[in-house]
Amino acid sequence: xxxxxxxxxxxxxxxxxxxxDEDNPVSVASIAQRHSxxxxxxxxxxxxxxxxxxxxxxRGPHGGYVLSRPANEISVLDVVRGFEPVxxxxxxxxxxxxxxxxxxxxxxxxxxxxCESVTIDRLAANHKASF
Amino acid sequence: xxxxxxxxxxxxxxxxxxxxxxxxxAKNSGRRRDEYFRVKLQQxxxxxxxKVSLAAEVDGAFAGFLLARVYYGEFGQTEPAAxxxxxxxxxxxxxxxxxxxxxxxxxxxxxGLGVASLRTEVGWDDLALIGFFQHEGFLPAARLCxxxxxxxxRAEREDA
Numbered sequence: 001x002x003x004x005x006x007x008x009x010x011x012x013x014x015x016x017x018x019x020x021d022e023d024n025p026v027s028v029a030s031i032a033q034r035h036s037x038x039x040x041x042x043x044x045x046x047x048x049x050x051x052x053x054x055x056x057x058x059r060g061p062h063g064g065y066v067l068s069r070p071a072n073e074i075s076v077l078d079v080v081r082g083f084e085p086v087x088x089x090x091x092x093x094x095x096x097x098x099x100x101x102x103x104x105x106x107x108x109x110x111x112x113x114x115c116e117s118v119t120i121d122r123l124a125a126n127h128k129a130s131f
Numbered sequence: 132x133x134x135x136x137x138x139x140x141x142x143x144x145x146x147x148x149x150x151x152x153x154x155x156x157a158k159n160s161g162r163r164r165d166e167y168f169r170v171k172l173q174q175x176x177x178x179x180x181x182k183v184s185l186a187a188e189v190d191g192a193f194a195g196f197l198l199a200r201v202y203y204g205e206f207g208q209t210e211p212a213a214x215x216x217x218x219x220x221x222x223x224x225x226x227x228x229x230x231x232x233x234x235x236x237x238x239x240x241x242x243g244l245g246v247a248s249l250r251t252e253v254g255w256d257d258l259a260l261i262g263f264f265q266h267e268g269f270l271p272a273a274r275l276c277x278x279x280x281x282x283x284x285r286a287e288r289e290d291a
Contacts, residue, residue, distance in 0.1 A: 106275065117255045131195075131220045131230025131263045 007083050009037050009045045011123070014054060014079055018071035018124035025064030052082030071124055077115035086112055139232040144184035144196055146176060151186075151193040155219050171198060171216075183213070183240050187220070187229045195220035195229045199237055201246055213241050215251035234267050252276060 003011075012035045020026045028046055032039040046065060049055040056068045067074065080086060086108075144152070149172055157163040175184035175198060187195040197218040203211045215237070220229045241249060250272065253260050 110275065114255045118258075119256065122256050122258055125258075131218070131225060131260075 003080070004083065006041075006045055006048070007080055009035075009042055010049055010079050010083060011076065011120075012037070013042065013045060013049065013065075014067065014071075014074065014120050015124045017055065017065060017067045018074075018120045020066075022066055025058045025062065025066050027064040030064075048082045049079075052078070054078060054082065067120075071121035072119050074120045075116050076118045076120070076123075077112060079120075080115055086115075138189060139194065139227065139229050140188045141232050141236040142186055142188070144172065144175065144186045144198075146172065148172070148186050148193065148196065152196055152219075155193065155196070155221055156217075158222070159219055175200075183237060183244075185233050185236055185240075187224075187233050189224050189227065189229065192224075193221070194224040194227075195233060197233045197237060199241070199249070201241070201244055210248065211244070211246050212248040212250055213237075213244075213246045215249060218251075230263060231267065 013031055016031045016034070017026055028042050029039055031037070032042045046055060046057070049065075050057055054068055054074055055065050057063070057065050077086060149169060152172065153163055153165055153168050156168065172184065175182040181201045181203075183197075183199045183201070185197050186193065195218070198216040199213050200216060201211055201213045202208070218230060218233060220233075237249070241247075249269075251264065251269065253264060255261070
């Protein structure tokens with residue numbers, strides 16, 4: 001069980017945009033080449049990222065994509081939401097749930113919290129462990 | 132006890148280390164926690180059977196420390212387990228194996244206490260620390276870490 005391919009590609013993409021200068025849009029082709037992703041598949045991922053409001057496309061000879069807001073304001077959850085439904089924040093009282101649904105609820109909430117707590121700037125920084 | 136790893140000397144934390152501990156924590160966290168560490172050190176130095184506190188020195192300079200505690204049966208566990216409360220390495224000495232040397236000595240001390248399991252907690256956004264713990268062999272636990280917001284009352288939570 002893991003993130004689907006499209007979500008992984010989307011995370012690669014937004015991390016590349018986070019690392020780029022905001023005045024220099026990044027092309028789909030350059031990200032596709034860097035991460036060995038089929039360009040057509042990545043183009044579809046970018047369409048979803050645009051629809052999600054995370055990315056803005058800029059036309060012209062030096063066109064490409066930029067993040068719509070600072071990377072520290074975009075969480076992994078924001079990216080995932082563009083591709084998969086995420087457990088609703090509203091909580092059903094646990095007493096009304098059977099054991100399996102209770103497990104689903106806690107599991108979904110845990111995944112949601114983890115994805116919400118990690119922002120793209122942290123992933124883009126790629127700090128190496130040095131203790 | 133004076134174990135060395137690449138010029139890193141590990142020893143027990145002493146009462147005289149208090150200011151160095153507070154200063155290092157403040158340097159890395161951005162705030163001083165005098166009272167917290169004063170109480171923590173006092174407890175650790177008295178209750179050595181359940182608490183382990185270690186300091187690291189490089190060329191005589193205070194380079195890092197850790198605080199751990201042994202739990203005998205808490206959280207429904209039947210086997211004793213240790214919890215790593217705090218591990219801190221001075222930025223000037225990072226990348227020199229200080230954290231690893233502290234953990235190596237902690238492993239030895241905990242084995243001596245008959246403890247076979249060490250736990251800690253780290254935020255998902257602290258990727259550097261997660262990387263360090265993974266490198267040291269820590270794995271995600273199959274337990275759920277739960278928080279309760281004490282500022283909201285039960286009725287408010289049930290209405291939500």
